[in-house]
Amino acid sequence: MLFARYYLWIGPHVLLAVFLVCLLRRKLHGQLPIFTSFVIFELIQFIVLFTISRHSPLPGAIYGWVLVFGEGISSILGFGVIYELANELLLSRSSSASVLRPGLRAMLAVLLLGAAIGSGALYGISMQRVINTFEVIDFSSYLIQAGMVLGLFVFARALRFSWRSWVAGVALGFGVSGCMDLASAAFRGFGKTSFIAVDLTQMAAFHVCVVIWLVSLFLADHAPPFPDGKLKLSDLELWDQELQRMVRR
Amino acid sequence: MTIAMIFVFLGLLALALTIYLAKGQLSSGGDLQKLSTQLRSVDVAAFCNLISASEQDYLRGHLPSREFRSIHRERMLAAVEYVRCAARNAAILIRLGESARQHSDPSVREAGEKLLENGLRLRLYALQLVPRLYLSMAFPKFGPASNPLADAYENMSRQVVRLSRLDFPTHDMSSAL
Numbered sequence: 001m002l003f004a005r006y007y008l009w010i011g012p013h014v015l016l017a018v019f020l021v022c023l024l025r026r027k028l029h030g031q032l033p034i035f036t037s038f039v040i041f042e043l044i045q046f047i048v049l050f051t052i053s054r055h056s057p058l059p060g061a062i063y064g065w066v067l068v069f070g071e072g073i074s075s076i077l078g079f080g081v082i083y084e085l086a087n088e089l090l091l092s093r094s095s096s097a098s099v100l101r102p103g104l105r106a107m108l109a110v111l112l113l114g115a116a117i118g119s120g121a122l123y124g125i126s127m128q129r130v131i132n133t134f135e136v137i138d139f140s141s142y143l144i145q146a147g148m149v150l151g152l153f154v155f156a157r158a159l160r161f162s163w164r165s166w167v168a169g170v171a172l173g174f175g176v177s178g179c180m181d182l183a184s185a186a187f188r189g190f191g192k193t194s195f196i197a198v199d200l201t202q203m204a205a206f207h208v209c210v211v212i213w214l215v216s217l218f219l220a221d222h223a224p225p226f227p228d229g230k231l232k233l234s235d236l237e238l239w240d241q242e243l244q245r246m247v248r249r
Numbered sequence: 250m251t252i253a254m255i256f257v258f259l260g261l262l263a264l265a266l267t268i269y270l271a272k273g274q275l276s277s278g279g280d281l282q283k284l285s286t287q288l289r290s291v292d293v294a295a296f297c298n299l300i301s302a303s304e305q306d307y308l309r310g311h312l313p314s315r316e317f318r319s320i321h322r323e324r325m326l327a328a329v330e331y332v333r334c335a336a337r338n339a340a341i342l343i344r345l346g347e348s349a350r351q352h353s354d355p356s357v358r359e360a361g362e363k364l365l366e367n368g369l370r371l372r373l374y375a376l377q378l379v380p381r382l383y384l385s386m387a388f389p390k391f392g393p394a395s396n397p398l399a400d401a402y403e404n405m406s407r408q409v410v411r412l413s414r415l416d417f418p419t420h421d422m423s424s425a426l
Contacts, residue, residue, distance in 0.1 A: 186252065
């Protein structure tokens with residue numbers, strides 16, 4: 001059990017470091033700068049927390065407050081990544097932006113309301129202030145992240161967007177991790193055993209998330225070539241003219 | 250505990266939905282030859298007739314109220330089917346545009362980009378129109394007679410007209426449409 005806990009704590013971060021190196025070497029970090037900051041911050045947070053837990057003579061409360069502070073920054077960066085994904089995958093396509101923005105805003109409002117209700121219901125489940133604060137940040141950010149990523153996928157499905165790129169992998173990783181974290185976060189306050197079980201579940205979810213990111217990055221190298229060699233520019237122009245006439249009025 | 254269980258259920262449901270939707274996104278889009286067989290022809294004249302405000306007024310004036318509502322409901326259902334066909338055809342155009350964006354020739358890439366954008370706009374029209382048609386089905390007063398909706402219908406009918414005229418010689422799509 002101890003091995004599993006250490007593996008799930010260290011393993012994903014080692015993979016995350018590999019992912020970051022690949023990202024920087026392929027110069028893809030410019031495509032999602034907030035996501036790159038998020039990855040770097042996750043690595044820094046891991047190093048700091050690991051060092052405190054193993055070598056620090058400081059009391060346990062310090063670890064707790066560093067964790068809460070880190071979770072807060074991580075959540076803010078996570079929301080930034082969701083915005084970046086929405087922009088990259090949906091909003092950058094000018095025709096859909098004006099219609100999709102209100103939809104995304106409405107979804108965010110509903111999720112914020114849900115997070116507030118859920119946090120209110122779960123707050124005070126533990127006697128320790130630091131754990132309560134951590135739970136509220138943890139739960140709210142996961143609910144919003146999971147909901148927003150799911151919303152992005154629903155929009156993409158409705159409009160038949162194609163996401164065959166590593167950015168889609170980033171969204172999927174976030175979605176899987178966010179949903180698993182949401183499902184487990186609500187149990188965090190039910191005693192020490194549940195706290196450990198929730199931790200293990202969330203670390204496993206993060207492991208899956210990092211593996212998805214890595215796989216999507218490697219698959220991006222093998223993007224299928226232009227599938228139809230017979231397609232001519234004149235055909236495309238004809239189709240486009242027809243469509244322009246359709247939508248112009 | 251109940252609240253916790255609710256959020257566990259919501260989390261797992263969201264996970265299942267995310268994986269299901271992502272699976273559709275990440276799977277291969279298929280070649281254009283296969284996609285062309287999925288095109289459905291759209292009878293534009295029939296669609297225009299279905300959403301015509303004057304036609305609706307005529308029916309309202311000449312049929313008993315109950316019979317008019319029943320017929321209007323069937324007409325709107327048929328119109329929804331036409332719109333869905335057009336949206337499906339637009340989805341294939343989007344796929345074509347996406348394919349063209351990967352082409353080595355910049356002019357083809359640019360043309361593909363435009364095609365993609367217009368195809369997306371068409372799907373947005375369709376997404377907005379279907380609920381309105383259902384609304385009209387329930388409340389005929391909110392039907393094609395209202396100005397904004399009539400505009401939307403007209404736009405959609407134009408889209409369908411153009412879609413039915415789209416010609417894709419390499420895959421014989423024009424006959425399918």
